[in-house]
Amino acid sequence: MSLVAGPGRGGHHQPALPDELELCVEKHVAYIKSLDTRKDEYEYWLTEHLRLNGLYWGLTALHLLGHPDALPRSEVIDFVMSCMHDNGGFSAAPGHDPHMLYTCSAVQILATLDAFGDLEAHVNGGKEKVARYIANLQDRDTGTFNGDGWGEKDTRFLFNALLALSLLGMMHLVDVQKGVEYVQSCANFDGGYGTGPGAESHAGQIYTCVGVLSITKRLDLVDKEKLGAWLSDRQLPNGGLNGRPEKKEDVCYSWWVGSSLAMIDRLHWIDQEKLSKFILQCQDSELGGFADRPGDMVDVFHTVFGLAGLSLMKHPGVREVDPIYCMPKDIINRVVGG
Amino acid sequence: MASHGVPRVAGSGSRDTAKEQKKIQEYQSLVELVNAKISEREYTIEVLALTTKLLSKNPEYYTIWNHRRLILQHQFTEEPSTSETTEDNQLPPKQQRILDLISDDLRLLVGLLIEFPKCYWIWNYRRWLLEEAEQRLPTAVAVSFWQKELGLVSKMLARDERNFHGWSYRRTVVASLERLSEKSGARVSMVEDEFAYTTKMIYSGLKNFSAWHNRSKLIPRLLDERKADNVARRKMLDEELELIQTALTDPFNQSAWDYHAFLMGTISPNSSVETVIVRDFTNHDRVIYFEREMDRIKEMLQVDEDCKFIYLALLQYAATYLDIEGGNKYVTTREMRDWLAKLRELDTLRRGRWDDLESKLHL
Numbered sequence: 074m075s076l077v078a079g080p081g082r083g084g085h086h087q088p089a090l091p092d093e094l095e096l097c098v099e100k101h102v103a104y105i106k107s108l109d110t111r112k113d114e115y116e117y118w119l120t121e122h123l124r125l126n127g128l129y130w131g132l133t134a135l136h137l138l139g140h141p142d143a144l145p146r147s148e149v150i151d152f153v154m155s156c157m158h159d160n161g162g163f164s165a166a167p168g169h170d171p172h173m174l175y176t177c178s179a180v181q182i183l184a185t186l187d188a189f190g191d192l193e194a195h196v197n198g199g200k201e202k203v204a205r206y207i208a209n210l211q212d213r214d215t216g217t218f219n220g221d222g223w224g225e226k227d228t229r230f231l232f233n234a235l236l237a238l239s240l241l242g243m244m245h246l247v248d249v250q251k252g253v254e255y256v257q258s259c260a261n262f263d264g265g266y267g268t269g270p271g272a273e274s275h276a277g278q279i280y281t282c283v284g285v286l287s288i289t290k291r292l293d294l295v296d297k298e299k300l301g302a303w304l305s306d307r308q309l310p311n312g313g314l315n316g317r318p319e320k321k322e323d324v325c326y327s328w329w330v331g332s333s334l335a336m337i338d339r340l341h342w343i344d345q346e347k348l349s350k351f352i353l354q355c356q357d358s359e360l361g362g363f364a365d366r367p368g369d370m371v372d373v374f375h376t377v378f379g380l381a382g383l384s385l386m387k388h389p390g391v392r393e394v395d396p397i398y399c400m401p402k403d404i405i406n407r408v409v410g411g
Numbered sequence: 412m413a414s415h416g417v418p419r420v421a422g423s424g425s426r427d428t429a430k431e432q433k434k435i436q437e438y439q440s441l442v443e444l445v446n447a448k449i450s451e452r453e454y455t456i457e458v459l460a461l462t463t464k465l466l467s468k469n470p471e472y473y474t475i476w477n478h479r480r481l482i483l484q485h486q487f488t489e490e491p492s493t494s495e496t497t498e499d500n501q502l503p504p505k506q507q508r509i510l511d512l513i514s515d516d517l518r519l520l521v522g523l524l525i526e527f528p529k530c531y532w533i534w535n536y537r538r539w540l541l542e543e544a545e546q547r548l549p550t551a552v553a554v555s556f557w558q559k560e561l562g563l564v565s566k567m568l569a570r571d572e573r574n575f576h577g578w579s580y581r582r583t584v585v586a587s588l589e590r591l592s593e594k595s596g597a598r599v600s601m602v603e604d605e606f607a608y609t610t611k612m613i614y615s616g617l618k619n620f621s622a623w624h625n626r627s628k629l630i631p632r633l634l635d636e637r638k639a640d641n642v643a644r645r646k647m648l649d650e651e652l653e654l655i656q657t658a659l660t661d662p663f664n665q666s667a668w669d670y671h672a673f674l675m676g677t678i679s680p681n682s683s684v685e686t687v688i689v690r691d692f693t694n695h696d697r698v699i700y701f702e703r704e705m706d707r708i709k710e711m712l713q714v715d716e717d718c719k720f721i722y723l724a725l726l727q728y729a730a731t732y733l734d735i736e737g738g739n740k741y742v743t744t745r746e747m748r749d750w751l752a753k754l755r756e757l758d759t760l761r762r763g764r765w766d767d768l769e770s771k772l773h774l
Contacts, residue, residue, distance in 0.1 A: 115434050118442075122472050168446060169474040223477060224542075225535045262627055262673045262684045271582050273575055273624040296683065301764070306665065308760050318620045318665045320573070323415065341763035357419065370417040 094353035096383065096390055097361060101376060102140045104361025105131045108373060124166040125156055129178040130377040132185060136401045137380045137392050150188050153179050154195045161199075161206030162221070172221045173210060176203065177233035184240045184408050185400055204243035207234050216251025217269075227268050228259055232281035235288045236398060240408055253291050256282045264299030276307060276316040280329040287336050287397045301339035304330050312347030313366070323365045324355045324375045327382025328399065335385050335396035345386040352379045441465050442472075449478045454485035463519065470523055470530045480539060486512055487547060506548055513544050517556070521563065528567060534576045538583060545591070554591050560584045565608075572612060573621050582625075602633050610654075617658040620666035627673050631687040641691045648677065648688045652704070662711050662718040671724065675704065679731045694735055701732045702741055719757040722750040730772055748774050 162171025265274025313322025
């Protein structure tokens, strides 16, 4: 079981975008379910390094669409387990190397499916094994995390680590305080955060840093006025959001910016109606899926972040998403408490 | 990764299925071949070439980059064959071989970087190669590698001046060169050069927020290293305020406004950057600077009275100004209400923010 992050084969350029757009739930469900069957497409093979991410994106999208059982549970779990390595880490697909990015997706999938028991059944002490793989990637001097044994550091991995560990209930394995200090060292004058100390504010990295501070309950450290202003400045006249000043809009920033605003209680600082409309315009209304911008090729990455963006704005027909974990809210309530 | 900016194409009928199947087959055989060789620990130059071929087709295949590292790590420990050693090399044969391997690899990957400038794994792998050079070769050799990287990253940023991978790599290069110079006994700071580089980048594109941002990070260090006294620090602030005025000739330049806000932050009490430029400001000084800047911004209204950034800046600076000097009549509540009304009219997307601003400022 795997979902490729490959493109959709959309019909045609939509000539004029209708003003009132409806969410094509059934089309999106069908699109996501079709992803595993497209082995005749070159793109399917080129995106093998994203399989486990793709599965998390697809599964989460299906949950948000109210079709949690659209993928066979046991096949999903079998695929996830086939990506697990002896050291407790997960790779993108069998035969690939373990990495934080995929380990986080694996934990998210297992949590969504209430499958930590299955993990234990597959590997004795599996939960702790996974948690130790993650914990061992912490740089104890700076508090941040490596992506894998080869040493790349990025605030994304710090977030992945704390997200996964909090789902596993194993935060005590790492130096949380040091991680928080590291996030602070990445803060910029504009209230935002970058990939590391000194790096420019970027909406994706802001999501990960504010996410860390949310999980560790240290949002008091955020300059909410400044950050909220910077984030709300990301909305462009067409309703879409960009990720940095002077850049183009993209559906995925509906999530990175929107969730960050939600975490600091400033989602009302943007025009949610216009953003919803922009997201809906990025749907392929014939064959399902969302693209970065209207008329572009769809993929499962933009599909989940488009849907999650709609969910933040309480769009009818979309289940409530948790703004930190990008997973269904009720699942987060079950796993980590409300 | 995910498709960005790729237009949606017509239905599957337009695809050449046979051609695509052949392409898949070729790709899959190459993947299988590489993985088989690696699982047999065949860490040879021939397999290295196979990974190059595969990565050129798919640079996002991160495991292959790891394979490449394993091959090179193995090769680094190999004794060179006699044919490889020549007399005119300065280094012992084994180190010379490492130098050649790293140098070839760095050169080879330039093309891939230019083709895929946003691929994390390529940048990351380059960093690793340079770290290996540092560990295995004399410092002078590592320095010359990093210096070449500085040239490369300048080229990359000339192609895309906002590439944040490029900016981030540049900071790594600079930090490494500084660290290595310290190691060889004579620490060379590059902060002046880097500051000059941001100036150059800003003049070639006033909306380049990446350059403005880097400037905000360099200035505090620059002043410390210059051992700037209070006079020099004020001079720096004045020069920066002049520079940003040039950028604000286009009042719709959001990046310039963001940097202006940074500069105003450095003269605002209790801001996170309060002391990074001037350290001896009295409240009286602050009042003078705020009034001067706000006067200049008000003048911009004569050029463009429909630019929301002007009203927003006025409102934000007025709020700080009132914190510094509440009893002064330079800013009136009525004026602030007018600015807010204009802001609401010009920017309807952020109504909720303006509502909150209204109550925060008690308007």
